[in-house]
Each structure stands twice: as C-alpha cells, then as structure tokens.
Amino acid sequence: MKVRAEQQGKSKIKLTVGVEQGELVPHFQAAYDELAPTVKLAGFRPGKAPRKMVEDALGITRLVTRGLDMAVQRAYAEAVQQEKVFPVSAPSISVTQYPSWGLSKDEIKDSLEFEAEVEVFPEVELGDYKKVKVEATKTEKTADKDVEKVLHHLQRQKSKLIDTDQPAEKGDFVEIDFEGEHKGVKLDKMSSKHFPLVIGEGSMIPGFEDNLVGLKKGEEKTFQIKFPKDYHDKELAGQDAKFTVKVLQQKKVEKPELNDEFAKLYGHDKMSELKKAIGDNLQMELDHKGEHELQEKVLDKVLPLLKVEVPETVLHREVHRLMEQFDAQLKSQGVDLDSYLKSMKKDVAAFEKEIEPQAERNVKIGFLLGQIVKEQGWQGNEAEMGERAMKHLMDTVVKKADSNKE
Incomplete structure (x- = not known):
C-alpha cells in the first residue's frame, strides 16, 4: 500500500492512498463470502452455487461496492496509523481510480486509489501557566434566610x-x-x-x-x-x-405547622435536624458554585496562553451539543427550541452564531487540558485525565486565601 500525506492548512491533511490488486483480493473475497449466502438459486444450498451464477444474481456492481467499502475502511485505518495522523473527525473520501472485480490478483484490473481529507488534532502550544496566579476567595456561607426559604417551599408542598x-x-x-x-x-x-x-x-x-x-x-x-x-x-x-x-x-x-412532626415527613426526627440537613445541602451547592467560579477565573487567565487553531468540525460538533443541551432544558420546562427561537425572533443559524464563542471556549479548554496531560506524560481514561489536569491546573495557579483574614 502506498500513502502520501499532504498538509492542507494547520489542522487538515489529505492522504492519497494506493491499494494494489493483490491487497484487494482478501476484501473482495470477504465481500463475496458475505453476500453469496443471501442468493437463493434453485437446486443449490445458500452459498454453494457456482461463482458465475452467484455473481450474475448479485450483480458485479454490488460486489465491487461492498468490496471497496471494506478495502477503503481498512486502508484508511492503516494509512492513518502509518502516517501517525490523529483525526478529530470522519474523513471525506473520494475514489480516484476504481479496480475491476475479481477474486485473484490476475483477475483484478487496476489498483484502487482514493483521497481522504481529514481534520486532525491541531498543533497546540501552551505558555508557562505556572507563572499565573489567581487569588482564591472565601467561600460564601449559607444564610439562615436561605434555609427558611427552602423550609417554606417544603411547607407549600404539603399545604x-x-x-x-x-x-x-x-x-x-x-x-x-x-x-x-x-x-x-x-x-x-x-x-x-x-x-x-x-x-x-x-x-x-x-x-x-x-x-x-x-x-x-x-x-x-x-x-x-x-x-x-x-x-x-x-x-x-x-x-x-x-x-x-x-x-x-x-x-x-x-399550611402545616413547622414542627418536629413536619420534619418527620422529610425523614428527620426533629425540626433542628431538618434545618441542618437543608443548610448542609445549600452549603454544598455554594461550595460547588464557588469552585466553578474560581475555575472560570483560572481559565480566563490561562486560555490566552494557549495557541491552537480549532478545527471547524470540532467547533460545529460542540455548537450542536450545546444546542441539544439547551433544547433539552427547554423541553423540561414545556417549551421547544423552535418556539423559543420564534419568541426571540431568531433563526437556527443566528442562534448557532450566538453560542459559537462559548463552543469555541469549551473546545479550547479541552485542548488546554489535553496539552497538560501530554506534558505530564499521563495516560488513562479521557474523562479521568481531564479531571486530573484541571486539578493540577488549579493546584498550580490558585493562591490560597489567608484563612486568618476576614
């Protein structure tokens, strides 16, 4: 198999692949073995009729098409591995030379040639983020009025x-x-x-x-x-x-009275226990909120140090993911995306343009964390590595607030 790789911009590569006749034989044979049993010919068990009769019944075009599908899929995978290409999207493939049908090297006339254009993992450069420092802020504490607000909401539920x-x-x-x-x-x-x-x-x-x-x-x-x-x-x-x-x-x-009997409705023996449980849950939410806001501050400081050309396919994929996520949120409230867009006097294209900056930021965060994983030499599950990289970034950049300060 012959492969030639040509750079098409910073994040796209064209692979020109040639597959010789002898290399096509196993794929054409596999196509024949797959399709032959589907033919029903009088006097023969499925797959046992003479080859010529099977080929006539199936049609050469169908056999060649299936064989080429198998050959292209395998050849593309091997070409990507050979050239050490890391695709981020499905390839755009065009066959430039078609072989004839046959089950031996001598029968097949002409080799298979095709071109595959694919967006690849771009070059990523990350500046010295270790010099960046972000001051951690003290976590907001749950107020009594917030606990009371939740209590009154529970009270309304039982009214x-x-x-x-x-x-x-x-x-x-x-x-x-x-x-x-x-x-x-x-x-x-x-x-x-x-x-x-x-x-x-x-x-x-x-x-x-x-x-x-x-x-x-x-x-x-x-x-x-x-x-x-x-x-x-x-x-x-x-x-x-x-x-x-x-x-x-x-x-x-x-409304029911807020007493120990009311607390038992929610799995607690005393009202004081229910209030504490509510307070703990609210504090957990505040802690998560504070952590998220601090992460955003860190990313705002570090992302400008990242140099990367975001592949269009990856960006479009993230835009569509955000749209599906937003649509699901709307449906949970009894509204669909089309109705929302009509009420806001927008079309899908305008909405996609509106969320594109957030999508690009999300993709860049992914590349940022991926680069940290690469620099640290870590290996493992993608999600786990992403979490590990974010923790590493936070531990490196965040300057802990002085606990003695009020």
Whole structure:
C-alpha cells in the first residue's frame, strides 16, 4: 500500500492512498463470502452455487461496492496509523481510480486509489501557566434566610387547598384565564388559560398579582401595567400593557405547622435536624458554585496562553451539543427550541452564531487540558485525565486565601 500525506492548512491533511490488486483480493473475497449466502438459486444450498451464477444474481456492481467499502475502511485505518495522523473527525473520501472485480490478483484490473481529507488534532502550544496566579476567595456561607426559604417551599408542598367564597387575599391559590394587549393588539405570548398561581409569590411581573387581590371566583378585571425594563422579552421590556383576568378557581392555602412532626415527613426526627440537613445541602451547592467560579477565573487567565487553531468540525460538533443541551432544558420546562427561537425572533443559524464563542471556549479548554496531560506524560481514561489536569491546573495557579483574614 502506498500513502502520501499532504498538509492542507494547520489542522487538515489529505492522504492519497494506493491499494494494489493483490491487497484487494482478501476484501473482495470477504465481500463475496458475505453476500453469496443471501442468493437463493434453485437446486443449490445458500452459498454453494457456482461463482458465475452467484455473481450474475448479485450483480458485479454490488460486489465491487461492498468490496471497496471494506478495502477503503481498512486502508484508511492503516494509512492513518502509518502516517501517525490523529483525526478529530470522519474523513471525506473520494475514489480516484476504481479496480475491476475479481477474486485473484490476475483477475483484478487496476489498483484502487482514493483521497481522504481529514481534520486532525491541531498543533497546540501552551505558555508557562505556572507563572499565573489567581487569588482564591472565601467561600460564601449559607444564610439562615436561605434555609427558611427552602423550609417554606417544603411547607407549600404539603399545604392543603380549601374552598372559599371570600375575596382573594395574598397567599391564596387562584386559577385564572388572562389576555394581554400591547399597543391595542392581543398577543398570545401575553395570554394563558387555566393558569395556576399563589398570590404574592411573585410568579408574574410586578403589580400583576396585586390586581388579583379582592376578586372572587367568576369575577373579571381589566387593568393597566408596565413591564419591567429588564424583562427578558425585549419587545415588551419597559412597555405599557393591558390585561383582562378572570378568576376560575380560588382556594385558601392551609399550611402545616413547622414542627418536629413536619420534619418527620422529610425523614428527620426533629425540626433542628431538618434545618441542618437543608443548610448542609445549600452549603454544598455554594461550595460547588464557588469552585466553578474560581475555575472560570483560572481559565480566563490561562486560555490566552494557549495557541491552537480549532478545527471547524470540532467547533460545529460542540455548537450542536450545546444546542441539544439547551433544547433539552427547554423541553423540561414545556417549551421547544423552535418556539423559543420564534419568541426571540431568531433563526437556527443566528442562534448557532450566538453560542459559537462559548463552543469555541469549551473546545479550547479541552485542548488546554489535553496539552497538560501530554506534558505530564499521563495516560488513562479521557474523562479521568481531564479531571486530573484541571486539578493540577488549579493546584498550580490558585493562591490560597489567608484563612486568618476576614
């Protein structure tokens, strides 16, 4: 087998591969042995008919195609190994010379020649990151008010809804239909049917829930309100709007007392134990948050020391991974990506462009950690090596905060 490698830019290589007739024989034979048993010929058991009859039944084109698939796959793998190429994507293959069919060297006319263009692991240069220093910050501590907030959320989960004919108050549960108008036009995104909420919990824009106080089941109300300036929908941010609301259901919320009996509902004998468990979980979340923020600070300092040309295929793959991840998050909230993009007046191409910087950063982080693994001479599972490299980077760069300082 003959192989010629040509550099096509910093992260792409073209392999020109030639496979001689004798080298094709085992692949063509394997193709024949695979396909022959699929032919049913009267008077013969599968795979036992004369070769000429089998070839006529299958068609030479089918046999050659299968044989070449096998030959190209094997030859490409050997060429990559021979030239010490490290692909990061599937190759683009074009056959430039086709051989004829045959099961011996003499039968096959012409050799197989093909070109394979493939993006490869780029050259990576990493500056002296050991000179970089990042000051560690003290971890944020859980506040009592955060524990109380979780407790009240658990309390709401165990609350009972009691029918009432009294005017709605803050803390009451209501189910409403509402329609919103902006500049005299009713908008679907400002309207909903059978929408549940607890008055005063702030699930709607400021001022909306205040207008529900005093209403009874079956009553309607129309009111003017202004969207917050920082509202996520830029079309509505800071704008005046009109809403018409009808109360479909109204119930008093009967909350259980926060005592030891309540704690037992969540697997603890005493309220103090439940509070401690909540506090520990919240502290764990804060620790993870602080660690992540510190990692981001370190990466912000070290990534500029990395020189690498990101292969397009790798970048596109990461863009699509981020899109799928975002789509999954939206679906968990009952929204799909198409609906989200329509509401934001964007198309897929624009959204891909928007997340491309984050995708490029993610890919560069991968190359950074990979280079550290290479420099340290470590070997092992890719995920484990990545974690080890990040720990090494943090241990090297982070300057521990003085524990005596407040």
